[in-house]
Every structure is written in C-alpha cells, then in structure tokens.
Amino acid sequence: MRQGSFQWMKSVNKSTILNKIRKEGPISRAQIARETSLTPPTVSSSVKELIEQKIVEESDFGQSQGGRKPTMLVINNQAFSIIGVDAGPESIECIVADLAGKVLKRSETKLQLPIAGQEFIDVLKDCIEEVLETKDPVIGIGVAMHGVVDVAAGTSLYAPNLGLSNIPIKEELEKAFGLEVKVENDARAMALGEYWFGNHGEVESMLAVNVGSGVGAGLIIDGKLYHGSSDIAGEIGHMTIDLHGEICECGNRGCLQTFVTGPAIARKVADNSVETPLTAEKIFEGAIGGNDEFAAILIEAGRAMGVGLTNLIHIVNPEKIILGGGVSKAERFILPAIRETIEASALTPAASRTKVEVSKLGDDATLIGAVTLLLVDVFE
Structure with missing residues (x-):
C-alpha cells in the first residue's frame, strides 16, 4: 500500500497531541489536556482518531493515583515506515525505518563517475525500489543530498563532488513513487537526525558537523533547522x-576543508607519492600503530577544526556541537585538539566549555536524518 501526503495528521491539535505522546509517552489523556491547554473532549476526540489511524495505541503502563488506573497512550512506532536516502558522493544508500528511527531494511549502490543527471536519478529510483517492498504503508521518502539544495523545490542546485547541478529530485521521485518526498542538504539532515535521535536531552540549539570528503554543518536553533536566506x-x-593557504576547489584560499577533510588529511603526508596513495583511514590506522608523523597530521587537522568551530561558537553560540562523518572516527587524535583549541580561543569561560562530542548514530547518522525529514512533517 502506498500512502500520499498525510494531510489527515496536519491539524494543529493532532500535531500537538502526537508530539506530546512522542516525547513523554506513556502519558494519559488527562495529563495531555492539563499540559497542552486543550480541552478534555478535544483531546479525547483527537486521540480516538489517532488510534483509528493506528499511529497511537493504548498501553497499560499507568499508575493509579487512587481510583481507576488511567489508560496510557504511546506512539505505535510500527504503524508506518519511511524511506531514507543518503545520496552520494560515492554511493547511494537507502533504508526503510519505522517511526522510532529503527532500520528495518537497507540497500546500497556504488556510483560510477562521471555520471549524468538522469543516470543519477535512475540509480536513486533503483535503490529506493529495492527497499520499497514493505507491507507497512510508507509515509514518504527523505533524501539527504550533498551540496546546495533548494529545499522548497526539492532540487539539488549544485552537487560539487558529482559535478551535477539542477537535479529535480523531488519532482522525479514523487512522479515515480506517488509518495511525498523531502530533499535536504546531507549535513542539515544529519543535524535533524541528531536532534531527534541522538539522546542529547533538552537542547534548544545544536550544531552538527559532517566531516568526510567535504565539510558541512547543520544548525538547530530553537528546535528547528536553520536554512538561512538562500539555503x-x-x-x-x-x-x-588561512588567507595564504592552499587553493580550495571553490577557488578561494585556505578554506577549512583544505585542512580537515579525508582527502586534505591524505595530502598532508610528505611522501604521499608512494605507489599506492594513502587515504585518511590508512593514516589513522598508522597513527594508532604508533606513527608519530601521522598522529601529528591528525592533531593538526583537529586544531584547524577547533579554529573553525570557535568562529561558529562566537557567531551562533550553540549549546552543543556534534561531529559525524568518516573523519570523526579519528576522534582520539582529533577531539582533544578541537577541545583544547576552543578552550584556549573562545571569548568567555562559558563559551570555552561548549560541549563537543562525536555522534553516537555512527555511519547511519545521515540516513536517520533523511528519515527525520518526514517525521518532522508528521509530528510537528
């Protein structure tokens, strides 16, 4: 069964009630009414509909305060599933997940570069097709795409690592599958996934930084993803x-990504002209094995990252910074250098203590983020 846009859940009351149950369930109808200033009859009728739609179910966790034990409400996480896609730059990964972000099925397709826009769309469709045979109704498809994305139109405006621009992802996938499709920049999707599923407690502002073959970040302000005026x-x-640093692929000098990405770290090794060029991963393995030169290269990357993050702390002052992406796996060398740099450079004692952590969602952080793009729609 395929499900179009979930218009039936779009009423403000239902969203309020759903979000309350998601965050605080098991919870009783009476408590929802007390804490949301909705009237008990409104809560009752909305909950009745949500139970009919199978997204909410009753559970018997309630404690009696004397008298009858209240019936508690929880989200039925298995009611619907969502497809999440992490698109590029080397491969396309697709998952099916439930409403709690639990991965039920996955597939991956390696990309053969160079690739044309239509080929890219075809690979996307094939990958989604592979995971789509699921018996639960699917709410929609979330796509996390590297590069610059026009979020409203669902178009990839510029994907530098693929050399592609203006790919109408939303339009093509909605036509192919008849499902609602959301497209977002991969680092911003990751930030959203972290905010929902990273176990960070009640934070209002958060910066999630994805460091792999590029560097992107997603900023959560007041619990919402911040896009800026032109995405x-x-x-x-x-x-x-560094004004006098090496030239970046964007044409400017000394960009952060000429210091901290996987390829940038690999370039820093003096004798990297050996038969097989080293990767950042090999440098990390060497550093763990006791190669001091490799360890120093990673620590230096951590310092550069610390400078970049200090700049961001001064501009947006987030409560917490989360690192994800391949390079974050070298945390034992990079993280202490980042923390020391921030501690030494941030303007105030409070700012210098900004928490910096590595994502616990691991390699799936961006995929979980892609799924969350649709959850925001359902719950908020």
Missing part, C-alpha cells in the same frame, strides 16, 4: 582559516 546556512567547509 546555504551551514556551508562551513568554505570558511577561510
């Missing part, structure tokens, strides 16, 4: 760290 908020890879 490029979070392009921190192109923040200038």
Whole structure:
C-alpha cells in the first residue's frame, strides 16, 4: 500500500497531541489536556482518531493515583515506515525505518563517475525500489543530498563532488513513487537526525558537523533547522582559516576543508607519492600503530577544526556541537585538539566549555536524518 501526503495528521491539535505522546509517552489523556491547554473532549476526540489511524495505541503502563488506573497512550512506532536516502558522493544508500528511527531494511549502490543527471536519478529510483517492498504503508521518502539544495523545490542546485547541478529530485521521485518526498542538504539532515535521535536531552540549539570528503554543518536553533536566506546556512567547509593557504576547489584560499577533510588529511603526508596513495583511514590506522608523523597530521587537522568551530561558537553560540562523518572516527587524535583549541580561543569561560562530542548514530547518522525529514512533517 502506498500512502500520499498525510494531510489527515496536519491539524494543529493532532500535531500537538502526537508530539506530546512522542516525547513523554506513556502519558494519559488527562495529563495531555492539563499540559497542552486543550480541552478534555478535544483531546479525547483527537486521540480516538489517532488510534483509528493506528499511529497511537493504548498501553497499560499507568499508575493509579487512587481510583481507576488511567489508560496510557504511546506512539505505535510500527504503524508506518519511511524511506531514507543518503545520496552520494560515492554511493547511494537507502533504508526503510519505522517511526522510532529503527532500520528495518537497507540497500546500497556504488556510483560510477562521471555520471549524468538522469543516470543519477535512475540509480536513486533503483535503490529506493529495492527497499520499497514493505507491507507497512510508507509515509514518504527523505533524501539527504550533498551540496546546495533548494529545499522548497526539492532540487539539488549544485552537487560539487558529482559535478551535477539542477537535479529535480523531488519532482522525479514523487512522479515515480506517488509518495511525498523531502530533499535536504546531507549535513542539515544529519543535524535533524541528531536532534531527534541522538539522546542529547533538552537542547534548544545544536550544531552538527559532517566531516568526510567535504565539510558541512547543520544548525538547530530553537528546535528547528536553520536554512538561512538562500539555503546555504551551514556551508562551513568554505570558511577561510588561512588567507595564504592552499587553493580550495571553490577557488578561494585556505578554506577549512583544505585542512580537515579525508582527502586534505591524505595530502598532508610528505611522501604521499608512494605507489599506492594513502587515504585518511590508512593514516589513522598508522597513527594508532604508533606513527608519530601521522598522529601529528591528525592533531593538526583537529586544531584547524577547533579554529573553525570557535568562529561558529562566537557567531551562533550553540549549546552543543556534534561531529559525524568518516573523519570523526579519528576522534582520539582529533577531539582533544578541537577541545583544547576552543578552550584556549573562545571569548568567555562559558563559551570555552561548549560541549563537543562525536555522534553516537555512527555511519547511519545521515540516513536517520533523511528519515527525520518526514517525521518532522508528521509530528510537528
């Protein structure tokens, strides 16, 4: 069964009630009424509909305060599933997840470069087709795409690592599958996934930084993803760290990403002209094995990252910074250097203590973020 847009859940009351149950369930109808200032009859009738739609179910966790034990409400996480896609730059990964972000099925397709726009769309469709045979109704498809994305139109405006621009992802996928499709920049999707599923407690503002073959960030302000006026908020890879540094692929000198990405770290090894060029991963393995030169390269990357993050702390002052992406796996060398740099450079004692952590969602952080793009729609 395929499900179009979930218009039936769009009423403000239902969203309020759903979000309350998601965050605080098991919870009783009476408590929802007390804490949302909705009237008990409104709560009752909305809950009745939500139970009919199978997204909410009754559970018997309630404690009696004397008298009858209240019937508690929880989200039925298995009611619907969502497809999440992490698109590029080397491969396309697709998952089916439930409403709690639990992965039920996955598939992956390696990309053969160079690739044309239509080929890219075809690979996307094939990957989605592979995971779509699921018996639960699907709410929609979330796509996390690297590069610059026009979120409203669902178009990839510029995907530098693929050399592609103006790919109408939303339009093509909605036509193919008859499902609602949301497209977002990969780092911003990751930030949203972290905010929902990263176990960070009640934070209002958070910066999630994805460091892999590029550097992107997603900024959560007042619990919402911040896009900026033309959808490029979070392009921190192109923040200038050194006016006289090496030339970046964007044409400017000394961008953050010429210091901290996987390829940048690999380039820093002096004898990297050996038969097989080293990767950042090999450098990390060497550093763990006791190679001091490799360890120093990773620590230096951590310092550069610390400079970039200090700049961001001064501009947006987030409560917490989360690191994800391949390079974050070298945390034992990079993280202490980041923390020391922030501690030494941030303006105030409070700012210098900004928490910096590595994502616990691991390699799936962006995929879980892609799924969350649709959850925001359902719950909020």
